Amino acid sequence: MPSRLHFGEDDFLRCRFAVSPLWETQEVVRMLKRPERQGYHAHWLRRMGRVAAGLDLTDLWLLMPQPGHCPDWLCPPPIGPAATFEEEIAAVRASDPQAARADTAKSLADTPGALDSPRAREWLRNPARMIQHLSDVMEEAWHTLVAPDWPRLRALLEADVAFHSRRLAEVGLGGLLPEISRRFGWRTGTLTVEFRGEHERRLGGQGLVLMPSVFIWPDVVSTFEPPWQPTLAYPARGIGGLWAEPAARADRADDVLVRLLGRGRAAVLTALDEPATTSALAHRLSLAPSSVSAHLTLLRDAGLLTARRYGHQVLYERTPLGMALVSGDG
The missing domain is CATH 1.10.10.10 (Winged helix-like DNA-binding domain superfamily/Winged helix DNA-binding domain)
Known part of the structure; x- marks a missing residue:
């Protein structure tokens, strides 16, 4: 079922690209749990497998139902076009506990039995402690799994942004989006995204963040719920040769x-x-x-x-x- 994002006149002026180290950290954690995402990363897995096995990512995986909702507070849209991980994780640590509690409960409800688990009850009873704990786990995953290769990853992501920025100037947003992914369709100011579940949102002048990702392949993520800025995350160009x-x-x-x-x-x-x-x-x-x-x-x-x-x-x-x-x- 498709998701649809409806653009108004002001939204075209507020579209931008961004690169997010926090996003890559979330997606590498998700990739480790999903074999169908690992094809392009076999070399990385051979090199990092023992290190990855030493991390306890269970709590993050509990909030990554497949399919289902992942908490937006834990990996929000990028706060700028080239924010550092330290800036992004600081924003996560500053999340409102009650908003994070509601967002987390929605995610847990998509995994049968998760809401009744001792871990979930503890989180929902003390969301402030949950925020700090999950932020710590995400930060450890960043330093262990992503930071050592971040110069290579960032270079690929920035190259994708440079390429698609040129294409945006050449063919416009309506021409660019179907080029980025075959799951994106464009017709008369409405972006259609082939995705699990059905969603409809008017951008309302917030525009759209376009965000390439290395570890998201072969998936796309179509949007974030209000109040988060609408964001499209898609597989970056060139990942086939990334680990050569x-x-x-x-x-x-x-x-x-x-x-x-x-x-x-x-x-x-x-x-x-x-x-x-x-x-x-x-x-x-x-x-x-x-x-x-x-x-x-x-x-x-x-x-x-x-x-x-x-x-x-x-x-x-x-x-x-x-x-x-x-x-x-x-």
Whole structure:
């Protein structure tokens, strides 16, 4: 059954993209419980499986019914386009206890028997303590599972935002949304999302947050209930190659490109299949950030790259000349 989001004139002016480390933490926890989500992440699971097994995620899983409602207070829409995890978890810790209690009870009701469990009774009796406990578990999951790979994850998510921002400028919102996911349909100001359950909401001038996610694949999340800002979370582009080893990316640069630019600069230019930051490229290529920064500066000065700021990050991407050099069409 579809969900429908109805846009008014003001909503088109309030659509934005965002990246959320808190969201990725929730979704990696969910992915560990759902084998059908793990296909693209087999390499990560082999590397992190023992570490993940050492975490007690039972309480978070209790609030992730499938299908069913997950508490919005525990993973609200992003508070900004590039908020840090520390900023986001601080907002979670500041949740109103009574609102969190009602939201949690709604989630527990979607798992048979959960409302009558000792853990649920304890939470509903003392929602303030529940907020702090679940925030602690989420924070431990972040530091253990997500933070070590966050530069790589953030680079992929920001590349998705850069790509879809360009497409938004080219084809408009109605053209972009069906491109993002086959589950999204657009007709005369109404977004239809193929999702479990039926939902209808008028955006009412709040606009829409579009949020790529690595670990949400193959699902989408269509909206948050009021008072939360409407949000669409969808699988980010490029997750198929996310965990590929660097494997001497410089070898991909052909001999002519290496002779023209030098091996280091050729490797950096070749690695920019998607826009990326200095730190992401350094991690991807196993090079010192200072070396990558020097290569990026020279490549930009030569007209092979452009740079633009996104939040606190600077994203580099190839110019048409840089693309032609890498493809051999120059």
